[in-house]
Amino acid sequence: MARRSGYWIGFFLVLGALGAAPLVLPEFWRRFVTEILIWGLLAMSSDILIGYTGVVSFGHSAFFGLGMYGAAFGLLRFRPNLWLALAFGLLAAATVAAFVAYFSTRLRDIYFSICTLVFSQIFYVIIFTWTEVTGGENGLVFRQPPLSVPGWQRAFTPATLHWFVLSIVTLTYLALRQVTRSPFGMVLQAIRENESRTMAIGYDVKRYKIVAVMLSGLCAGLAGILYAVQNRFVAPNFVFFDVSGEVVIFNVLGGMGTLVGPVLGAAVFFLLREGLSRYFTEYYLIPVGMIFMLTVIFLPQGLLGFLRRQLNQ
Amino acid sequence: MSADAFPSDRGALVRTEGLTMRFGGLAALNDVSLSVERGGVHAIIGPNGAGKSTFFNCLTGVLKPTAGRIVVNGEDVAGLPPHAISRKSIARSYQVTNLLRGATVLENVRVAAQSRHHPWRLHRHYRAYHQVIDQALAVIDAVGLRGKEEDLASNLSHGEQRTLEIAIALATEPMLLCLDEPTAGMSAAETRQTVELIRRIAGDLTVLIVEHDMDVVMGLARTVTVLHYGELLAAGSPAEIQADPRVLEVYLKT
Structure with a gap:
């Protein structure tokens, strides 16, 4: 019981600190924290596969990217409505996730990883070359949709955007925690x-993996939508595989199989990049x-x- | 009981007809037809390379037999994948210990028991399903691993891990329990305990056991089937098998 209440105290402390961040931080760092939350959500989605199912996806950029482009498509072709962007983004990510899941789960271990990598690169090439719809190399630029509920709407300020992102990331975290x-x-x-x-005790492992990949892909798509809304543009380099690689790094840095660990990993990675690139410029990846x-x-x-082990001692 | 309704099928829980498994040109199993009666312990013995493990792997869906039928309760299950075989109430333990090593003893057994309940629930905490946990604890109790529930499977002694193997299989509520060399690598005392355990559980279900240790087999089994180079050599009671000159010849040669 003590451990459980300790968890919730920690949870609300972190949530409170993140909620207060836009009120106390200067403009640059405010944006920075919002962005970390978005990348953290992407890393968290990948943890469902790496940390919990034990399969490494090298294709999360595809889910992230399709969420992005789906949102952009909804915003540009229909109406600049936040919920419409969410619906389009999630639909696009879910479709791609279903497709990738169907094929990749036939394979195991490294072959699974390679399969996800190959699919994400296929989607990268499609997005890069299908200029009429995706804007090709230049990507797409659009206006930020306002924060709206039926009968009320207001343009996002950096603070309300931060809180919007924070609430979606928190809700997704709580939902994924329950699922795990x-x-x-x-x-x-x-x-x-x-x-x-697991197969021998009666579980159709492939079906469980398909659902896991789809769940993970859907959450990654959600992160893509948030990124698109925050930055008002989408570009093909977010679908490129180095994004998938970074996601794996966030997981390893922060701690796989913990859901929050990958968010921490993302935060540390971006802080390192921020700090080190001041001294090492474009060579910051070497010390990282x-x-x-x-x-x-x-x-x-x-x-x-x-940290957990230190705290438990 | 349905077994009484069909007297012709009475007794035979599993029947194989012409079961054949080829790896390239090598026939690991060649036209094996045998039947396993309901209830009690039935052993498959044979020297190394006789096809015992291959037979098990075909029966439990790990391998897809090249030819032949495996009839369980009147239904051909040959070629079904492992998870589907498990749902036909056939459970197995492995020759090489095969556990969820990073999970606790309780979780190993619980997740096996859960497969018979509601594994697809996504929203409630797994501990909310008391029935599954109680069932797992009952199995742990029955095999004598009580007090080890919270130990990690990887921290158990070899003998305890072998016992956990059996517990996991039992938790899926099988009709037929296939044990692949359950006493492999055990001390004499552990072997005795395992034999006792198998004798105890065989009251309720049918146990099919692959075993090298002749003492274990002869003390436990109701029927013994001998495989040799993938073919059925002999089948009968332990006494008949021990007196069979062909069996003696095979075992003396190796």
Whole structure:
């Protein structure tokens, strides 16, 4: 019981701090925190696969990108409505996730990863070359939709956008947390521990993986929509595979199988990039890479796993 | 009981007809037809490479047999995937310990029991399903792992891990329990305990056991089937098998 109340105290402290951030932080850092939340959501979605199901997706940029482009499509072709953008983005991400899930879950281990990578690159090429719809290399630019409920609407300010993003990320986190502890989530973790055993006790592993990939892809798409709304543009380089690679790095840095760990990983990664690129300019990836390797060697459970162990002692 | 309604099928829980498994030119199983009666322990023995494990793997869906039928309760299950076989109430343990190593003993058994309830629920906490947990605890109790529920499977002794193997299989409420060398690598004392355990659970269900240890087999089994180079060599009671000159010849040679 003590552990449980400790968890909720921590939860509300972090939530409070993130909620207060736009009121106290200067403009640059305010934007920075909002962006970390969005990338954190993307990393969290990937954790469902890496941390809980034990399969590594190298194709999360596709889900993220399709969420983005779906939202942009809805905003440009129909109306600048936030909920319409959400609906279009989620539909696009879900379609792609279903497609990728169907094929990739036939494969195991590294072959699964390669399959997701290949599919994300296919979608990258489609988006890059289908200029009439996607704007090709230049991407698409659009106006930010206002925050609206039926009968009321107001243009986003940096603060309200931050709170909007924060509430969506928090709700998604709570939902995913519930899923990971549901009977379904326990099956995913059984698959991670031992796939053949899980099959032998009566679980159709492939179907569970398909649902896991779709769930993960949907949340990644949500992150893409938020990014599009925040930045008012979409571009093909967000669908490129280095985004997928960064997502895996966020997970390893922060701690896989914890949901919040990957958000922390994203925060640390962006802070490192911010801090180091001042001294190393475009070579900042060299020290970042070294820090990453040191984490893998000395903190194999990631930063959150490390912190948890320190707190438990 | 349905078994009484069809006296012709009475007794036979599993029947294989011409079961054949080829790997390239090699026939690991060649035209094996045998039947396993309902109730009690039935053993499959044979020297290394006789096709015992291949037979198990065909029966539990790991391998798709090249030819032949596997009839369980009057239904051909040959070629079904492992999860579908499990749903036909056939459970197995593995020769090489095959557990959810990073999970607790309770979780290993609970997730197996859960497969018979509502695994597709996404919104409620798994602990809210008390029935599944109670069932798992009952199985843990029955196999004698009580007090180890919260231990990680990887921290158990070898003998305990083998027992957990059996517990996981039992938690899926099988009619037929297939044990692949359940006493492999066990000490004499652990072997005795496992034999006792198998004897106890065999009262309620049918156990099919692959075993090297002749003492274990002869003390436990109601019927013994001998495989040799993928073919059925002999079948009968333990006494008949022990007196069979062909069996003696095969076992003396190796």
